[in-house]
Amino acid sequence: MAADKPLLDKPVKGWRSDLGGPNEAPKGQLFAIGEPPNHVDDTYLEVHFATLWGRGVLMWLCLPQILITVLCIPQWMNDGWLALLLLDGGSTALCIWLSVLAVRSDIAPPRDEPIRFNRKRRKVYVYRFHYCWWNPFSRTRWGVKPVSFDWDDLRAESWGQMGIAAGGIAGAWGVDIAVVEPGTNHVIDRFRLAGSNTDGINLWAIARTYMQQGPDALPKWPYPPRDWNNDVGLNLARKLAPRVKWPAGMDIESRSAP
Incomplete structure (x- = not known):
């Protein structure tokens, strides 16, 4: 479904097009690209999602900032600490804020943020992670808050944004x-x-095909799904990240028929 203007009253930032509705038959071929589904059977399809791509990078990039901050403390204590504190306090506070934000952004998101499409209940369950970039010290603004939605109430939009980078x-x-x-x-x-690292248009077509026709209509991936909870390799950030643990009631509901 392509149009010159957004269909929704609050289009996504960087809106490019509205995609087919949840009950519209997908057009074209489906491709087995990206990560294979975590699970697929006649009741539910679970796909992988990650808030942060390339996790583990930020915490290492902020290491120099942490070292500089630690090295500044003896200087404050031994040589006019009050004047130095007033002079360097702002930059030091910024370094601390950036360091905490970088480390927490790497280790706070769960090892996977799966999305479950239950075709028997016609509902979607999202293991959604919330974060707050301006307050990396908050306990309540960071964390997983799983939610569920009716399939018929979903609308998909593609988006694109440009920005300045190194x-x-x-x-x-x-x-x-x-x-x-x-x-x-x-x-x-x-x-x-x-x-940005997944073909979202193809993934939305896969979800619609599954909900409308079942698992037999999906393409076959050439390799098995990854065990996101346990397959962390040597990535320190992934080792420190929490495992996926759905609320007990939602876990049973999202994997079962009415």
């Missing part, structure tokens, strides 16, 4: 899912289906 102009793109009030185009919630 070396020139960089782009980002993906697919977001808007949740609308039943029978309207009024957006009441939103979650990301795929970011």
